Amino acid sequence: MKVRKAVIPAAGLGTRMLPATKTVPKELLPLVDKPVIQYVIEEAVASGIEDILIITNRAKSAMDDYFDYYPELEERLLRAGKYEEADEVKRAADLANIFYVRQKEIKGLGHAVWRAKRFIGDEPFAVLLGDDIMMGKKPVLSQLIEAAEEYRASTVGMQLVADEAVSSYSSLLLEPVKDRVMRVLDVNEKPTPEEKFSNYAVLGRYVLTPRIFDILENTRPGRNGEVQLTDGLKQLCHEETMMAVDFEGVRYDTGNLKGFLEATVDFALADDKVGPWMKDFIRQKAQML
Ligand code: UTP
Numbered sequence: 001m002k003v004r005k006a007v008i009p010a011a012g013l014g015t016r017m018l019p020a021t022k023t024v025p026k027e028l029l030p031l032v033d034k035p036v037i038q039y040v041i042e043e044a045v046a047s048g049i050e051d052i053l054i055i056t057n058r059a060k061s062a063m064d065d066y067f068d069y070y071p072e073l074e075e076r077l078l079r080a081g082k083y084e085e086a087d088e089v090k091r092a093a094d095l096a097n098i099f100y101v102r103q104k105e106i107k108g109l110g111h112a113v114w115r116a117k118r119f120i121g122d123e124p125f126a127v128l129l130g131d132d133i134m135m136g137k138k139p140v141l142s143q144l145i146e147a148a149e150e151y152r153a154s155t156v157g158m159q160l161v162a163d164e165a166v167s168s169y170s171s172l173l174l175e176p177v178k179d180r181v182m183r184v185l186d187v188n189e190k191p192t193p194e195e196k197f198s199n200y201a202v203l204g205r206y207v208l209t210p211r212i213f214d215i216l217e218n219t220r221p222g223r224n225g226e227v228q229l230t231d232g233l234k235q236l237c238h239e240e241t242m243m244a245v246d247f248e249g250v251r252y253d254t255g256n257l258k259g260f261l262e263a264t265v266d267f268a269l270a271d272d273k274v275g276p277w278m279k280d281f282i283r284q285k286a287q288m289l
Helices: 037-044 062-065 072-079 083-094 109-114 140-151 162-166 212-215 229-239 257-270 276-289
Strands: 005-009 051-056 098-101 123-128 132-135 153-160 171-180 181-189 201-207 242-246 250-253
Touching: 005 109, 037 051, 037 062, 037 123, 037 132, 037 140, 051 181, 051 276, 083 212, 083 250, 098 181, 109 212, 109 229, 109 250, 123 140, 132 140, 132 201, 132 276, 140 201, 140 242, 153 181, 153 229, 162 171, 162 257, 201 250, 229 242, 250 257
Parallel strands: 005 051, 005 123, 051 098, 153 242
Antiparallel strands: 123 201, 132 250, 153 201, 171 181, 171 201, 181 242
């Protein structure tokens, strides 16, 4: 079982980040000097992915432009001796083979993943949510791919979340298998405290078998009238083996304002160019509070 292709659903309306996301896709908002989705694509590439399909919508064509060449800009930078900047601009277009398909109606994450059916064909594939950034010493997707290949099974990324956060995620019923790897017995979308299976929540990264497409095709709209990927996962884990990896790494949900600001501060602190300046700036501010 080799995982070569990835799908990045990025067609959501981003209503939690309005008004900025009225015209700028939330996936293109910058974290220090790169757009959010570039971090996601870099993780996929570092995990061995070759072909990437971005699920987009009619208001997000700026994403296609970002991952294209821009000869006028590159030439201008080269003429000005700005070689590093020219390289960075071009590098974005050369990261991977990137393809696009539109989700013509914004009918939920499950529906967005289903749009990848023809691109994926009959092989296992990865899904990375376009606004979820994972930072691990070892790329988080590669941790999932290892388990998926070892157990020849769909595999989801998970971490423990606080009691008050469980109802914002999908909660997992699990059977321990080995360190950091468990078998998924069931999953519930955004459960109430009474409905939750555990504090282990599914977070933003998946490796799935193509069986998910037939399931999603027949999945009725659930919560909010949207086709929920979790409802598809529920059926998939009852039909086939599904594993979950308690991945090592930090997750940033940049699709909400607090997550976006946390990522901005952390990434600025870790950046070679602005990190030392940011540290001083935060120290000064902290003294004033
Ligand atoms: P989110 O729920 O985080 O995104 O979906 P959203 O719908 O844009 O968020 P808000 O609530 O309006 O702020 C998780 C992922 O699924 C994608 C989103 O782009 C995000 O990457 N998605 C969601 C789609 O591609 N299509 C959909 O119909 C819904």
